[in-house]
Amino acid sequence: MSRAIGIDLGTTYSAMAVVGDDGAPRIIDNAEGEATTPSVVLFQDIDGKDSPMVGSMAKHMAASQPMDVVQFVKRHMGDPNWRFDSANYTYTPEEVSALILKRLKQDAGQALGGSIDDAVITVPAYFDDARRTSTKQAGQIAGFNVLRVLNEPTAAAISYGLDHDRDGVILVYDLGGGTFDVTALRVNGNDYEVLATDGNRNLGGFDFDNALMQIVADDVAAQGGEGLLADPVAAADLREKAEMAKRALSNVPQTSVYVTFQGNNYRVRVTRQAFEDATQSLINQTRDTVLDVMDDAGLEWGDVDHLLLVGGSSRMPMVREMMQELSGKRPETDVNPDEAVALGAAVQATLESQGDGAPTMTIGGGSPITIQDVTSQGLGTISVDKDTRQDINVVLIPRNTQIPCMKSEVFYTMHDNQQHIRVDVTQGDSNNPDFVAIIGATELQLPPHPKGSPVEIIYRYDIDQIVQVEVIDLTTHQSLGEFEIDRESNLDQGEVHEASAHVAGLTIE
Ligand SMILES: Nc1ncnc2c1ncn2[C@@H]1O[C@H](COP(=O)(O)OP(=O)(O)OP(=O)(O)O)[C@@H](O)[C@H]1O
Ligand SMILES: [Mg+2]
Incomplete structure (x- = not known):
């Protein structure tokens, strides 16, 4: 059996799974014998020390002790202003999530024997760079070696594809507790190619x-x-x-x-x-997103072979009815909406733990699995339009670009002997700077050159959709620097270290 597990860290419920000796993934029940664990933390103060409780008991306590309970923390991932004050400590969203993950880690260790250290953790496809980084850090704070953060719909499609061995285009509609995603994938044997994805991280x-x-x-x-x-x-x-x-x-x-x-x-x-x-307007919002994804992927309903409904909220009859009416197709019924994501993550965890990132293992007797994912957010930089002199956002990597990827663009200095170049890294698809978010900025030193000298800005998205930026002075062909964006919204290494020490010192019920 694999020692690496897959974790679906949900807004309301979390689940974990492992691939067994037979090559099939299965859910790991928690210590209370449940297939899913409520993502709820109750902060108890015992002798001046926090003694957090995670899961069903904590969820029941929410009604009587709402001030001591944290729910839906996934909605706050990557929010630098969100904090929870217990009697003894101020928690970041990463730390609260780490408590949930630590509970899962403990339970997995108990169920499988020994310490379980390697994990793939899933995130909504629509999570941006900062929220992915936060999730990865939460895993690290809980003591995991995070092999990868994987998109939830991709994970669901893997578990479905494995079981059913069916090729073609799969549309995954995932309405969970706190987030909503739609993803179109093309499955060919064991190759999964994501065509387009979109969603709303605040709808569930x-x-x-x-x-x-x-x-x-x-x-x-x-x-x-x-x-x-x-x-x-x-x-x-x-x-x-x-x-x-x-x-x-x-x-x-x-x-x-x-x-x-x-x-x-x-x-x-x-x-x-x-x-x-x-709730009609909420359902209509999901419907619009489905149509956008179909559009982005260049698909007609006739091209879609399988319709997967996952996430607990897809059990609402109006979801099934709306999707059936929209597509003229019957959604697949033999998918467990609560478990599919964790099962697919377990498959990926097993593949990743086999070494050097290139998945080569065979699961279920077929050929190796490969996953080709896409970016869920456009990335660009602010520049000045040379004709209008107005600020514009130049998109370097559009949304739905296959990852990993690298794109570059050449810009020109505006003054003679310009000493600095400022790179504002933006997130969004618009050319209008008002409609995009600046997620990081850096200023680099430039050697003296005449006005109009070329500078190349290179963006890279790694497999976890975490962003790297490099700037090259094309006059001297020298790199001016390479940096991971310094996100205000994420913890730095020191903070992760301190948080790990704090969480390691807590006993979780
Ligand atoms: N039978 C049902 N009818 C309607 N809603 C349901 C049903 N069963 C579960 N739900 C809802 O599904 C949600 C939980 O779904 P799920 O476990 O997929 O979400 P999650 O993984 O916690 O969240 P997310 O994926 O958004 O982070 C809850 O809001 C729950 O109330
Ligand atoms: Mg979910």
């Missing part, structure tokens, strides 16, 4: 829960109980109940939610129809 089951919470709160208000959502304890309690009601509505046309608020008991009846009406 969480938003559907919010809509249901609003329906219930409005009804309770109409019955005389004003201000339910403004009360943190009542709101946390309602969140758990709303999620349960939402799941029930996937199977039955109506359900009831019982809430106690300000000492009164309320019963609210919710129909699937009312819920679907309230």
